[in-house]
Amino acid sequence: MCLLLGCLVGTMAGLLGIGGGLLVVPALVVLLPKVGIAPELIMHIALATSLASIVLTSGASARNHYKLGNIDFSVVKSLAPGVIIGGLGGSVVAELVPTELLPRIFAIIVLLLACQMLASMRFSGQRPLPSAAGMFGSGSLIGVVSSLAGIGGGSLTVPYLSWHGMEMRRAIGSAAFSGALIAVAGMSGFIVAGVGTASLPAFSLGYVYLPALFGIVLTSMYTTRFGAALVSKLPTLVLKKIFAVFLLFVSIRMFLG
Known part of the structure; x- marks a missing residue:
């Protein structure tokens, strides 16, 4: 099951600039209770495994x-300090939040x-990127929220860069790079x-469950190339619609249980 999940995660990572945490x-x-995890x-x-x-x-990707x-890379360099610090901070916040609230926060x-991505379709992104301090603050917020939700930040970084006028394909590529930095910190x-x-299961590294991790990345690292290739073929508006519908589906799924 994790191998199949990895195939889907890799394709979506390349296509949308996300690290796959939303999947x-x-x-x-759903899967972890089936192997007896508390x-x-x-x-x-x-x-953590995400x-x-x-x-x-x-x-x-x-x-x-x-x-x-x-x-x-000029944008990635401006975001990097904030997303790294924020990514680490998100993992600290997750330890302080009651466990039963984490799925709702994620949703x-x-x-x-x-909603932000759907709204961005109605407005042209011609706003300049903020100053270095503004980029640091934005990166920190992206890092905290992303780590708290177990995502790489592409679902925040792509709309953010698109809102400031960056062409969608470059926003997706830059988000993929920034997402790796957030994930390392988180x-x-x-x-x-x-x-x-x-009560941690065997073969765990802290909260990271290694069997699931290896099953996912064995296929996801290979299939990112297919998603990245699709980015160059699909128009920007189509990419935004795919992104928004995908997020809505995941949110509803988590709210329902």
């Missing part, structure tokens, strides 16, 4: 987008992302937080 987290919430650990393990898979999936010329974040925080936690 991985809900899927693991209910109070499921959401933390799902978030971020760990994003490190490799977003990295592979970013490599493919780099070959296609879709990454604006609310995703719903807001979908994953590191969850690993440290999980050390010494009682």
